[in-house]
Amino acid sequence: MTENILVTGGTGTLGRHVVDRLAAAGHPARVLSRTREPYIxxxxxxxxxxxxxxxxxxxxxxxxxxxxxxxxxEGTRRLIAATPAGTHLVYISIVGVDRHPYSYYRRKYEAERIVENSGLPYTILRATQFHNLVLFALEALAKAPVLLVPAGTSLQPVEIEEVAERLVELALGAPAGRVPDMGGPEIVSVAELARTYLRVTGRRKPVVPLLMPGRVAAAFRRDAHLAPDHPDGRGTFADFVATAPGRSGYGTRARR
Structure with a gap:
């Protein structure tokens, strides 16, 4: 079968799952890489x-x-400039980027607008935080004697493989514009996520909520990053930690 799908970020935490699922569906994808042949x-x-x-x-x-x-x-602008007219562009974004002051989220929103105004047929999916990222953060925080977490803040983590599954459906379908958000099955306080992590991994230490200052922390307390109307995910954070403790899959290029 002729390759007709290109995946940017195809070697990343989400990208690997998308590439594998495309291949399993009979659509082997090209993976754009700065170093790996043949699609440099x-x-x-x-x-x-x-x-x-x-x-x-x-x-x-x-x-x-x-x-x-x-x-x-800028990366999205360069990609669009090089993309032939009529190509279906599928973009992954983050829930709440249009109402959150976090600088990374604002950049994702700007990239969304670039996609929307590109003239290309497009599909944009916003998802909540991945289980992998939450685990990565808690693993780092748990290195201290006391596990400090942001007070008054909840997350709606979603299984990364389920997001990959949705992206493949969208990539193999017709352009759909901005589709409904995708969130995890439950909204849970960060403190409770921390306690779940400690319990499942058999660790004991105090979990101490701390009120964080600033506009970004306040936006997280306002739940600007949640999708309560879209609890689409099936796997819970407790399920994920039980099968993947210590293996978040995230390194220095973690996103969300």
Whole structure:
């Protein structure tokens, strides 16, 4: 079968699941990489994008970097500039990016607007935080004698494989614009998520909620990042931790 799908960020935490599911569905995808043959391309400079996009009918744009202020916005602009007219662009975003002051979320929202105004047929899916990222954060916080967590803050974590499944459905379907948000099956306080993590992993230490200052923390307390009307996920955080303690899959390029 002719390859006609390109995945940016295909070697990342979400991207690996998307690529595997596309292959299982009979649609092997090209993975854009700065170093890996044969589809070498760089969203930071635009180099190699034309060749990587040649003959592609769908692009699943997952590449993102919270540490780089230009990665999402400028990278999306360069990708669109190199993408042939009529190509279906599928973009993964985050619930609440249009109402949250967190700088990374604002950049994701700007990238959304670039996609919407690109002239390309597109689909945008917003998802809540992945179980992997929550576990990654709690693993880091649990290194201290006391596990300090933000007070008054809840999350709606979702299983990353379920998001990948939804993205593949969207990539193989017709362009749909911005589709309904995708959230996890339950909204849980960060303190309770921390206690779940400690309980499932057999650890004991105090969990201490701490009121965090600033506009970003206040927005999280207002639940600007939640999708209460879309508890679409099936797997809970407790289920995830029980099968993957210590294996969040996140490193220095964690997103969300």
């Amino acid at each position: 391309g760089d969203l930071r400079t635009g180099a190699g994008l034309g060749a990587a996009l040649d003959g592609v009918g769908t692009v699943v744009h997952l590449a993102s970097d919270p540490r780089d202020s230009s990665a999402d916005v």
